[in-house]
Amino acid sequence: MSDSALFGPDNLPYGVFSTPDRPGHRRLGVRFGDDVxxxxxxxxxxxxxxxxxxxxxxxxxxxxxxxxxxxxxRAELRGWLTDEALRETTARHLLPLSGVQLHLPFEVADYVDFYASEHHATNVGRIFRPDGEALTPNWKHLPIGYHGRAGTVVVSGTPVVRPQGQRKPPNEPVPVFGPSRRLDIEAEVGFVVGTPSELGRPVGLAGFRDHVFGVTLLNDWSARDIQAWEYVPLGPFLGKSFATSVSPWITPLDALDAARVAPPQRDFPLLPYLDDAAEEVEPGGLDLRITVELNGHVIAEPPFATMYWTAAQQLAHMTVNGASLRTGDLYASGTVSGPEHKQRGSLLELTWGGREPLTLPEGERAFLEDGDEVTLTAWAPGPGGGRIGLGEVRGRVLPSE
Known part of the structure; x- marks a missing residue:
């Protein structure tokens, strides 16, 4: 199916663009086929x-x-773009996608990243704790997450400079400083908050649709060697905060109604604020099919439908202590991975900690090299058997400065 067909009247994702004749004039746009x-x-x-x-x-x-x-x-947009009587007027405001510059579509307020894939968490546990339990005792009782850096969320196409920092090779007695040697990606889905909430008032599962506007593909770039040395005991910091890439297009939740699915069976009873088994709570999973390419070669196809924790549960947990939501908050799903090897959403998993490098036409890859380009794309089932496309996320690695 062509990219154009993925962005029909059942989709209508939002972005921000400018034109070459007015580069400083940013405008709100909606993608429709190959136009904006x-x-x-x-x-x-x-x-x-x-x-x-x-x-x-x-x-x-x-x-x-x-x-x-x-x-x-959304109803107005569908009318403007599909009503024959309005076609002539609408056509005057359609611009070729190839002729515009796309920008970060919203001002990011806060950024939180979760760890919601059981397959990813299990793989990581087995890589780093081969003789212990793969999952930590809390993992199936709450959605684990950390607060990231909103100021380094960048739009697709922004180059990613290889980060520098402390790392401690296993054979060295003390840490060394320099460029990361284990630069990785994480294929994720981001959720964009629209309606804010009051400080001290948690947002329950049923409030998800009232507060979350839409979804975006997201690449959580990760410096594994920096992360490994710094994360004990407080978690990710400089190994994550240098760049997070998002799509220039935000797909409204209403465009994904046909993609709603039940999440996987839970292994433990959930506390009431996380329990989504009640009939009045709509299915919280989403059937999103993600493709990860490295230098134009498909290396993974992670299925979002396998995620153990849903976006509604993540929102409920993020606010259960009374933390407030702000317009523009962004929270990410965590790496999306499935049960099969080809469904792993990070190089850490695909190469099993670097011990089993991928073989590509340009050579082996355990982790990213300078000049490598990573592209994420995705689609979801749409009404009547159609497909809804999510805007791509692309980034090329530049050498450390």
Missing amino acids: LDVGAAAAAFGSAHAEVLRAPSLNPLLAAGRPVWQEV
Whole structure:
């Protein structure tokens, strides 16, 4: 199926773009096939009640407007793009995708990364604790996560400079400083918060759709050697915070209704705030099919439907202590991995800690080398047997400065 067919009227993801003649003028856009609709200009032309919000230079005002507005705007967009009577006016505000510059689509407030794939967590445990339990005792009782650095979330296409830091090789008595030698990727899905919440008031499972606007593909770049030396006892820090790449397109949750699936069977009873077995809670899993390419070669196809913890559970856990949500908060699923070798979403797993390098036309790869380019793409089932595309995430590794 062509990329154009993945971005039809059942999808309509949002982004921010500029044009070569006005590089400093950022506008809200919606992808439709191989074109981008100038949403603000179209809203003004059609007299939309939401024209002011849609003429903003970022998604944040729309995110903050809340779910009723999200639904009204989506209905307007579908009408403008599919109603034959409106075609002529709409066409004046469509621009070729190839002729625009895409930007980070929203201002990131806070960033949290989770660890929600049982297959990924089990693989990592077996790599680092071959003689112990693969999963930590808390793993199946709560969604484990850490707070990242919002200021280093970058849009797809932004080069990633190889990070430097302390690392301690096993055969060295003291740490050394220098460029990471075990630079890795993590194929993930990010969730973008729109409606904020009040400090001290947790957001329950049923509040997920009222607060989360949409999803984006995400690459959590990871310096494994820096991470291994620093993470005890407080967790990831410099090994993660140098770059996190996201797609320029945010797919609304409403576009993914046909992709909703039940999560895997849970092994332990969950505490009430995480228990999504009740009939009134909609299925929390998503059937997203991710593809990971390294230098144009497919190296993995992780299935998001296998994730043990759902995005709704992650949101509930993230706020259960009373932490508030802000418009523009971003939280990520953690590495997406499945039960099969070809479904592992990181090089750490694919090469089993670097001991089993991948064989590519340009040579073996245990971890990323300078000049390597990683691309994530994904699709989900859509209405009537169609497909919904998620915007790609691409990044090339540059040498340390």
